[in-house]
Amino acid sequence: MIERIWHGWTTPEKADEYERLLREEIVPSFADKDIDGYRGFRMLRRSHPEEVEFVTIMRFESIDSVKEFAGERYEDAHVPPEAREVLARFDEHAQHYEVREQVEY
16 A cells, blocks of 8 residues: 655635635545545645645555556646645655555554
């Protein structure tokens, strides 16, 4: 299993709009692509005094599944134009980690 982790930051005033975009438009579009091996999405949000940080974590069965989603340059960030309009800054590249162990209670 592979987790694709990415960070983006926006202003406190635009944070709710970015979260809405993720929930209502961006994340559902991933499911619409019917990517073999796409296993889910998590969104984390943390407020700082001057900005709001978002972390997105996508789960895939393999790097091949990630490539089906993102293309051969799979490390490049996938940031749609509407998200770029509300983000102040973001990582240009996503990080990919092999899940070695997961314990849930």
